[in-house]
Amino acid sequence: MPNLAFSSFLSMLLLGLGVALLFTGGMTVYFGEGKTRIAGIIQLVIAIVALFVMIYLYVMPYRTEFVQSFIALLGGVVGALIGAGIFLITIIKA
Numbered sequence: 001m002p003n004l005a006f007s008s009f010l011s012m013l014l015l016g017l018g019v020a021l022l023f024t025g026g027m028t029v030y031f032g033e034g035k036t037r038i039a040g041i042i043q044l045v046i047a048i049v050a051l052f053v054m055i056y057l058y059v060m061p062y063r064t065e066f067v068q069s070f071i072a073l074l075g076g077v078v079g080a081l082i083g084a085g086i087f088l089i090t091i092i093k094a
Contacts, residue, residue: 007058008065010058011057012069014057014058015070016073017047017050019047019051020047021043021044021047022043022048024043025043026040026044027040
């Protein structure tokens, strides 16, 4: 059973890395200039590679488990964003 746990950990690691780098890379490419824009493009390439590897290794054979894991990850990300938003609002208002 530890193999299944490691597989779940690795698939969520790749998904989280891919989504985070996709977002930050896109923002860096859009707002950056010069070397910063190149760093954003590199982030986007790494994100796309990580997402394709994750899809090839984990989504194709285990579709239902992936959907459940993705929903769990999405819930965690939404919770983290809400927490960060509340933190920023309290810092700005103070």
